[in-house]
Amino acid sequence: MTDLVTSAQMRAIERTAFESGVVTGLDLMERAGEGVVAAIQMRWPDAQRVTVLCGPGNNGGDGFVVARLLREAGCAVRVLAAAVPDRMPPDAAENARRWLEAGVILPLTRKTLNDPDWGRSDLYVDAIFGTGLSRPPKGDIASVLLRLGGASGDGEYYSNRLVAIDAPSGLCLDSGRILLAGESVPHAALTVTFHCLKAGHVLSRGPEVCGEVVVHDIGLEPWLRNRKGMNSQEFAWFMAGRTPPLGLVSPLPFERMNADARVGSFMIEALNKFGRLSEETHKYTYGHALVLTGGMGRTGAARLAARAALRVGAGLVTLGAPGGAMLECAAQITALMLRRVEGGGDLAALLGDPRITALCLGPGMGVERAAEMLAVVREGGVKPHPTVVVDADGLTALGPVAAPLPPGWVLTPHGGEFARLFPDLAAKLTAPADTGPAYSKVDATREAAARAGCVVLFKGPDTVIAAPDGRAAVHAATGARAVPWLATAGAGDVLAGLIAGLCARGLGGFEAACAAAWLHVEAARAFGPGLIAEDLPEALPGVLRALG
Ligand SMILES: NC(=O)C1=CN([C@@H]2O[C@H](COP(=O)(O)OP(=O)(O)OC[C@H]3O[C@@H](n4cnc5c(N)ncnc54)[C@H](O)[C@@H]3O)[C@@H](O)[C@H]2O)[C@@H](O)CC1
Ligand SMILES: Nc1ncnc2c1ncn2[C@@H]1O[C@H](COP(=O)(O)OP(=O)(O)O)[C@@H](O)[C@H]1O
Numbered sequence: 067m068t069d070l071v072t073s074a075q076m077r078a079i080e081r082t083a084f085e086s087g088v089v090t091g092l093d094l095m096e097r098a099g100e101g102v103v104a105a106i107q108m109r110w111p112d113a114q115r116v117t118v119l120c121g122p123g124n125n126g127g128d129g130f131v132v133a134r135l136l137r138e139a140g141c142a143v144r145v146l147a148a149a150v151p152d153r154m155p156p157d158a159a160e161n162a163r164r165w166l167e168a169g170v171i172l173p174l175t176r177k178t179l180n181d182p183d184w185g186r187s188d189l190y191v192d193a194i195f196g197t198g199l200s201r202p203p204k205g206d207i208a209s210v211l212l213r214l215g216g217a218s219g220d221g222e223y224y225s226n227r228l229v230a231i232d233a234p235s236g237l238c239l240d241s242g243r244i245l246l247a248g249e250s251v252p253h254a255a256l257t258v259t260f261h262c263l264k265a266g267h268v269l270s271r272g273p274e275v276c277g278e279v280v281v282h283d284i285g286l287e288p289w290l291r292n293r294k295g296m297n298s299q300e301f302a303w304f305m306a307g308r309t310p311p312l313g314l315v316s317p318l319p320f321e322r323m324n325a326d327a328r329v330g331s332f333m334i335e336a337l338n339k340f341g342r343l344s345e346e347t348h349k350y351t352y353g354h355a356l357v358l359t360g361g362m363g364r365t366g367a368a369r370l371a372a373r374a375a376l377r378v379g380a381g382l383v384t385l386g387a388p389g390g391a392m393l394e395c396a397a398q399i400t401a402l403m404l405r406r407v408e409g410g411g412d413l414a415a416l417l418g419d420p421r422i423t424a425l426c427l428g429p430g431m432g433v434e435r436a437a438e439m440l441a442v443v444r445e446g447g448v449k450p451h452p453t454v455v456v457d458a459d460g461l462t463a464l465g466p467v468a469a470p471l472p473p474g475w476v477l478t479p480h481g482g483e484f485a486r487l488f489p490d491l492a493a494k495l496t497a498p499a500d501t502g503p504a505y506s507k508v509d510a511t512r513e514a515a516a517r518a519g520c521v522v523l524f525k526g527p528d529t530v531i532a533a534p535d536g537r538a539a540v541h542a543a544t545g546a547r548a549v550p551w552l553a554t555a556g557a558g559d560v561l562a563g564l565i566a567g568l569c570a571r572g573l574g575g576f577e578a579a580c581a582a583a584w585l586h587v588e589a590a591r592a593f594g595p596g597l598i599a600e601d602l603p604e605a606l607p608g609v610l611r612a613l614g
């Protein structure tokens with residue numbers, strides 16, 4: 067996993083760096099501006115005319131650095147600013163003054179943006195708001211932002227040449243939600259952020275409005291590691307006291323695993339488990355997953371989940387089917403085992419076998435059957451408890467969660483299921499965002515996990531995984547990893563099976579859910595468009611082989 071910080075955590079890192087005397091705010095702002103200019107020059111080497119839009123805070127300060135450096139590089143640069151230097155924070159004010167030594171500042175209004183005497187620019191740099199956005203922009207600034215977003219029908223024109231510093235203004239960097247009324251919000255071609263990604267870059271609308279995201283190193287990492295002996299997440303955690311770490315499930319978790327990263331250690335564990343397939347082991351070493359099916363004609367979802375559990379390396383996978391569906395299952399499966407699970411008593415008896423280490427409950431089961439089986443694992447006092455992955459009909463049977471569920475459960479809701487399980491949290495997530503930082507999918511998933519006392523994986527292109535102790539991770543299937551073809555019937559059943567399979571092998575629920583989210587998307591990427599859910603388990607061996 068790689069680090070993902072909130073705006074407050076980023077501020078805490080910067081503040082501590084300043085206070086320790088290792089760097090000044092002006093140094094950091096200069097480095098930030100240099101990073102933006104380098105990224106611009108690499109992508110638009112021929113840009114001649116540039117408009118820089120500066121807000122009232124330090125994001126605006128970065129804009130003044132960019133304006134000065136581009137002017138020094140020979141560009142014709144025009145600066146529109148929301149505040150006079152005296153009303154800006156000290157570092158931003160200093161950079162505004164440096165700009166004024168050989169330039170002018172025009173008011174940041176739609177009229178000056180569209181001034182026919184200047185005409186069009188090759189590039190527009192959005193330095194209006196970054197991590198400090200605290201409320202929806204109003205007045206002139208809102209009007210400019212809506213124009214950049216295409217309120218006059220020219221959204222594509224701007225989005226092809228808009229470079230955002232830290233974020234397109236209006237994007238809440240904690241939630242990925244838009245704090246700007248109206249549909250026309252700025253969409254950048256390129257966003258340059260500093261030190262590490264912020265949660266808002268990968269959540270909700272962040273990926274859509276940021277375009278390509280470049281993380282520019284402003285020199286804080288060596289200081290954090292050498293002086294503090296921590297990575298950003300650990301440091302932010304340490305500073306904030308109670309805020310547990312947030313990780314981004316890395317696109318290359320095994321290659322980029324980081325021995326010091328507490329949140330990354332599960333990937334090492336997972337690798338070891340895959341690597342330890344040796345002659346001395348036998349099938350029970352890798353656990354036994356039980357997947358419950360629905361009745362006749364409704365066993366496909368569970369069979370998909372079971373195949374995924376087997377492919378991801380569970381030693382044994384058994385389908386538990388009612389008598390009427392046994393023949394259907396038997397005709398379709400080979401490597402899977404089959405047991406009759408007619409009612410709750412059959413399940414209780416099966417779970418008496420301590421070698422069953424994971425149970426997948428929900429896909430295709432029907433709500434009534436799922437409710438009966440849930441009652442067995444919920445109240446039956448089954449010992450030792452297998453990890454229970456509850457999906458689909460299992461989640462519907464669960465209904466609103468008001469009190470903690472037994473430990474060791476993993477809930478895997480999509481948006482609709484999440485709203486049924488946690489209606490108040492879903493309402494907060496969909497209510498208009500009128501202050502920053504806005505309530506985020508990470509906040510909602512963390513609250514859900516704390517309330518349910520178990521791991522919650524909240525699906526979507528931005529999948530969020532949270533544990534009851536507050537650990538959370540985002541898995542982003544966006545940007546270069548976008549797999550819109552994964553939104554296909556049955557894909558969720560495969561994900562539930564992957565989690566059950568990894569849990570059967572001994573991974574903890576949080577680690578299994580993170581790893582499964584990654585493997586699921588890698589399998590979809592490996593297969594490509596045209597994918598149907600059946601293809602996912604079959605694409606897994608290639609993905610696992612590539613991990614070494
Ligand atoms: N010295 C530093 O702390 C560094 C800061 N950096 C830049 O500084 C940015 C953060 O700076 P700030 O904390 O000053 O925050 P911003 O520059 O993002 O904006 C905050 C300012 O805008 C005002 N504001 C917020 N929402 C508003 C709204 N809707 N309408 C009108 N005004 C609004 C706030 O009151 C505040 O004055 C980062 O995004 C990054 O670009 C980088 O230069 C790295 C170094
Ligand atoms: N646009 C998307 N990009 C990437 N993954 C997606 C996208 N839409 C859905 N998914 C993933 O596809 C799966 C769909 O699961 P679910 O909604 O339960 O569907 P089903 O019940 O049909 O299997 C989830 O893992 C979800 O995260």
Ligand SMILES: [K+]
Nearest residue numbers: 192194195233
């Ligand atoms: K910005």
